[in-house]
Amino acid sequence: MASVNQNPQLAVNPLPESAKHSAELLLSLATGPMLVGVISLNTIGSWLQQVGEASEEIFRGDRLPILPFPDTPPSPSND
Template sequence: MPQESMPGVKIPTSLLLSLGTIPVLAVLLGSKAVLQVMREVGEASEEIFRGDRLPILELETQNSEQVSERSGSSF
């Protein structure tokens, strides 16, 4: 005689499967949203670090003259 592990109310397998589908779909949709946000953040950070977005720095002419004197060439 088989013994039941949990006496009482039995829940049909199809109902458990239906209830388990909702979290799986939520994870799939959530991962798509996270992926899209990460792509947008990556593109935005790429724009920040582009050379044409950075300010033009004025280099000291004294440093460039010392380098040209050491190499033996002049501009």
């Protein structure tokens, strides 16, 4: 039978104090650029949506059908 570790605290290898501080430092340094990136992506997405809507308005007339207009004025009707 395999022996089971009776004391789970011995199996855990805690990080040294210097590694804990460096991990916290790296996390705090990465927070700012991450927030700037999220805000920038949100702003760029909003801007791209506005540009798309503006381009739709510019090219809206190209999709309209050409209406046939008579060249001569209509003849007077007999009332």
